[in-house]
Amino acid sequence: MAGKDRDRFSTATRLRLLGEQTAARVHRSQSRRQARRSRLTGRAAFLALVVCSLVVALAYPMRQYVAQRGDMAEQRERMAEAEREVERLRDEKARLQDDTYIRRLAREHLHYVLPGEAGYTMIDPRASERPRDGDDAEGRPWYSNVWDGVDRADRP
Secondary structure (H helix, E strand, O other), rough: OOHHHHHHHHHHHHHHHHHHHHHEEEEEHHHHHHHHHHHHHHHHHHHHHHHHHHHHHHHHHHHHHHHHHHHHHHHHHHHHHHHHHHHHHHHHHHHOOHHHHHHHHHHHHOOOOOOOOOOOOOOOOHHOOOOOOOOOOHHHHHHHHHHHHHOOOOOO
């Protein structure tokens, strides 16, 4: 029986030793995982800090870059508009060199007539229907607007 107890004791001892060894392996494995996790967490935190720093450092220059691109596009549009206006004014200047064009403008705007011609001014029959509050300058010759302005300025 002593041999049997020794075998059973040895089996129990073996199982206990195996359990302790397994527990030690599990403990070492968990320690390594925790160490690895803490290293990865520290690395991840550092990487996140670096990325955030880069984003903060580049955010203002990128915003300025985008804003300046918009300003440049707006300035190009203004330049194109100014070029169109210059071209229109050049055309107008060329037309003003023509005597017939000047005569036509004088007839239309200043109501000039050539010697021997009779000038007629038509009065709009609906003119009396329009309200005359002094601000209605549309449809009247420029000189009547000037005289109305002089009259209003002379009033107290």
